Amino acid sequence: MAAIAGITYLSDTRVEVDVDVVERLNRELRRLNDEGVTEVVMRNPRSRHNLAVGQGAGLKIVFDGSCGYYCGGLNNGAVIEVARNVGWGTGEAMASGSISVGGSAALGTGAGMRGGLIHVKGDCGPRTGAAMKGGTLIVEGSVGYLAGFMTHAGDLIVLGNAGEALGDSLWEGRIYVAGEIRGLGNDANVVEPDDDDSARVHALLRAQGIDGEFPFKKIVAGQKLWYFDNRNPEAWLKI
Amino acid sequence: MTGKGQEPEIVQGRSHIWRAEIIRDIQAKAELGRYQIRGFSTFQKFPSLDELVFLPAAMTRLPLEGYRELCVSETTIGGGRPDLVSQPLELAIPVYLTSMSFGALGTNAKMALGMGFSRAGSATCTGEGGMLEEERDASTRLIYQMTPSRYGLDLEHLRKADAIEIVVGQGAKPGTGGMLLGMKVSEKVAGMRTLPVGVDQRSAVRHPDFLGADDLQVKIMELREATDYRTPIILKLPACRVREDVKIAAKTGCDAIVVDGTEGSTAAAPEFQLDHTGIPTLAAIPAARRALEEIGMYGKVTLIVSGGIRNGVDAAKALALGADCVAIGTAALVALGCNAPRFVEDYHALGTEPGACHHCHTGRCPVGITTQDPELEARLDPEEGAERVRNFLTAMVMEMTVIAKSCGKGNVHNLEPEDLRAVSLEASALTGVPLAGVDWAVGPETFGRGG
Ligand SMILES: Cc1cc2nc3c(=O)[nH]c(=O)nc-3n(C[C@H](O)[C@H](O)[C@H](O)COP(=O)(O)O)c2cc1C
Ligand code: SF4
Numbered sequence: 001m002a003a004i005a006g007i008t009y010l011s012d013t014r015v016e017v018d019v020d021v022v023e024r025l026n027r028e029l030r031r032l033n034d035e036g037v038t039e040v041v042m043r044n045p046r047s048r049h050n051l052a053v054g055q056g057a058g059l060k061i062v063f064d065g066s067c068g069y070y071c072g073g074l075n076n077g078a079v080i081e082v083a084r085n086v087g088w089g090t091g092e093a094m095a096s097g098s099i100s101v102g103g104s105a106a107l108g109t110g111a112g113m114r115g116g117l118i119h120v121k122g123d124c125g126p127r128t129g130a131a132m133k134g135g136t137l138i139v140e141g142s143v144g145y146l147a148g149f150m151t152h153a154g155d156l157i158v159l160g161n162a163g164e165a166l167g168d169s170l171w172e173g174r175i176y177v178a179g180e181i182r183g184l185g186n187d188a189n190v191v192e193p194d195d196d197d198s199a200r201v202h203a204l205l206r207a208q209g210i211d212g213e214f215p216f217k218k219i220v221a222g223q224k225l226w227y228f229d230n231r232n233p234e235a236w237l238k239i
Numbered sequence: 240m241t242g243k244g245q246e247p248e249i250v251q252g253r254s255h256i257w258r259a260e261i262i263r264d265i266q267a268k269a270e271l272g273r274y275q276i277r278g279f280s281t282f283q284k285f286p287s288l289d290e291l292v293f294l295p296a297a298m299t300r301l302p303l304e305g306y307r308e309l310c311v312s313e314t315t316i317g318g319g320r321p322d323l324v325s326q327p328l329e330l331a332i333p334v335y336l337t338s339m340s341f342g343a344l345g346t347n348a349k350m351a352l353g354m355g356f357s358r359a360g361s362a363t364c365t366g367e368g369g370m371l372e373e374e375r376d377a378s379t380r381l382i383y384q385m386t387p388s389r390y391g392l393d394l395e396h397l398r399k400a401d402a403i404e405i406v407v408g409q410g411a412k413p414g415t416g417g418m419l420l421g422m423k424v425s426e427k428v429a430g431m432r433t434l435p436v437g438v439d440q441r442s443a444v445r446h447p448d449f450l451g452a453d454d455l456q457v458k459i460m461e462l463r464e465a466t467d468y469r470t471p472i473i474l475k476l477p478a479c480r481v482r483e484d485v486k487i488a489a490k491t492g493c494d495a496i497v498v499d500g501t502e503g504s505t506a507a508a509p510e511f512q513l514d515h516t517g518i519p520t521l522a523a524i525p526a527a528r529r530a531l532e533e534i535g536m537y538g539k540v541t542l543i544v545s546g547g548i549r550n551g552v553d554a555a556k557a558l559a560l561g562a563d564c565v566a567i568g569t570a571a572l573v574a575l576g577c578n579a580p581r582f583v584e585d586y587h588a589l590g591t592e593p594g595a596c597h598h599c600h601t602g603r604c605p606v607g608i609t610t611q612d613p614e615l616e617a618r619l620d621p622e623e624g625a626e627r628v629r630n631f632l633t634a635m636v637m638e639m640t641v642i643a644k645s646c647g648k649g650n651v652h653n654l655e656p657e658d659l660r661a662v663s664l665e666a667s668a669l670t671g672v673p674l675a676g677v678d679w680a681v682g683p684e685t686f687g688r689g690g
Pocket of ligand 1: 279280337338339340343344365366367368384406408409410411417475499502503504505506545546547548566567568569570599609
């Protein structure tokens with residue numbers, strides 16, 4: 001195979017990629033995956049946007065720094081690890097696979113994700129898990145405003161605090177917050193998770209190496225905004 | 240109107256302020272505790288393309304033989320950036336099917352439209368509800384629409400699409416998201432959108448992972464990276480501050496821009512939005528063209544226009560004003576059988592008549608188009624529907640080419656503002672097209688005189 005500048009084979013299945021050098025990088029990653037490479041170490045990501053977008057199963061992609069917007073966007077099975085921070089829209093529309101972030105994430109983490117796992121060790125910005133349709137999104141730190149906005153399905157689990165307007169206009173997504181909730185969104189209600197629910201969430205955490213007992217509050221839809229009628233005029237007047 | 244049809248009618252009194260329809264509207268709001276929702280188009284009368292006429296060739300130029308000579312109608316969407324788009328969308332005609340969701344439309348309607356537009360060498364668009372398998376199979380060219388709610392957004396669907404359309408908004412209800420009332424949120428529709436069955440779905444209007452044009456620029460590159468720089472990326476805008484919006488849209492690096500005028504229809508929208516928001520298509524086209532010209536992008540970014548395009552003449556006028564292509568919704572639905580005088584008793588049950596129906600929001604479409612009810616859907620035979628749609632498109636393009644040839648053009652894309660004159664002060668003022676006879680335009684910018 002002809003050598004490509006910026007791609008160094010550490011073995012038949014392990015490759016190092018210099019993000020500074022390789023062009024049309026996502027296409028190259030897909031090609032490496034097809035070729036049988038199973039792990040790629042990405043050097044010099046320098047917070048560039050659109051890294052590891054649209055990647056498939058069978059490939060582990062490890063970034064040794066920070067990534068910009070849409071890291072792991074439209075992920076379709078790849079296992080992605082980012083040593084430091086990520087920008088907006090990390091793992092947006094992900095179907096399967098996983099993304100773990102060593103630092104913090106910005107706006108819209110896991111927006112519209114349908115499956116797989118995102119695990120952020122630090123904090124997340126606003127709109128975390130907005131329009132999420134499935135999968136698991138674990139944030140060890142805190143989340144910004146409008147987290148879980150119109151979340152359809154899946155689990156958003158926050159070990160820290162949540163900002164304003166949590167769970168606004170929620171559909172059937174499940175939101176769990178261990179810390180303080182600064183404010184609930186429209187039609188969001190706090191309930192106590194039952195024992196089964198709590199056990200399920202703690203099991204999801206343990207699978208990521210997070211031990212301990214967390215006093216979760218669960219946020220569910222009041223379902224007042226699900227039906228467009230005048231059963232609840234107060235809810236409608238404000239929006 | 241509540242759409243139920245049971246209330247006794249009230250008469251039109253002498254007040255022009257408190258017209259019968261206004262009184263009915265207040266009565267309905269007092270009963271419902273909410274604003275009124277309906278389908279179809281605005282009921283306002285706006286200055287329209289009817290107020291422009293063509294100036295075919297006479298002594299100053301030579302017409303082509305209208306019934307004999309060839310006239311090119313092929314149209315490319317997203318051909319301006321070969322480095323970013325390896326497969327622009329190639330259409331045989333400058334008309335494609337606008338975005339109409341599965342959910343708003345039933346499966347049979349989607350299939351019929353897909354086959355009809357494919358047979359005419361054109362494309363359809365998924366609309367908001369995700370990619371329906373039956374539509375992908377029926378449409379040889381399918382545009383995938385990505386909306387703020389991201390229903391069913393799937394990498395594989397993006398890769399199967401022939402173009403990707405990102406919605407900023409639509410002309411019928413600018414500044415708001417989609418709406419699909421519970422009657423249409425069937426199991427299949429709910430499954431594709433990950434929604435509880437039967438809810439009144441009102442979609443988000445802001446995208447969850449970008450807010451402004453700078454972010455959208457990165458988003459567009461993400462979609463290109465995910466789909467290997469194959470398909471064009473289209474931005475759909477409602478016609479509002481067109482001169483500014485189109486420039487900003489072009490700056491995001493998209494390949495094509497849809498400007499959807501306020502006449503654009505919907506399957507369900509608040510009535511006050513249909514009637515009082517956005518600007519007419521007639522005014523939007525020259526504004527969009529000027530915007531692109533001012534930033535040197537006219538001809539590079541494909542300009543697509545929709546909203547109230549009813550026939551080949553409207554389409555030809557849109558092209559002459561500056562569009563590269565038009566998209567149609569309602570006209571195609573009417574070709575399919577919308578408002579046809581069949582199952583008349585079911586129109587009556589909705590409180591309407593064939594020709595006056597605007598009840599797509601109810602999910603009780605008498606002719607089986609905008610419904611998820613299997614019994615109603617069975618009234619629409621996809622094969623027959625496809626042929627009607629194909630016939631309509633053929634007629635529409637014949638109208639366009641005959642007009643173009645009468646103006647001396649061998650290519651519909653060579654129609655230009657100079658081929659038009661305005662027959663109303665409003666049309667001249669809104670477009671800058673000179674008034675008929677006097678060749679003088681109302682307003683600061685004359686359009687088209689002298690090329
Ligand atoms: C039944 C129906 C469903 C529609 N669904 C969508 C949609 O899903 N997304 C969207 O952007 N616009 C939607 N629209 C608006 C059309 O895409 C388009 O803007 C409008 O129909 C164009 O105007 P015309 O109907 O006068 O041709 C819908 C319109 C209709 C009539
Ligand atoms: S006939 Fe059907 S598609 Fe046409 S306006 Fe009525 S409900 Fe809508």
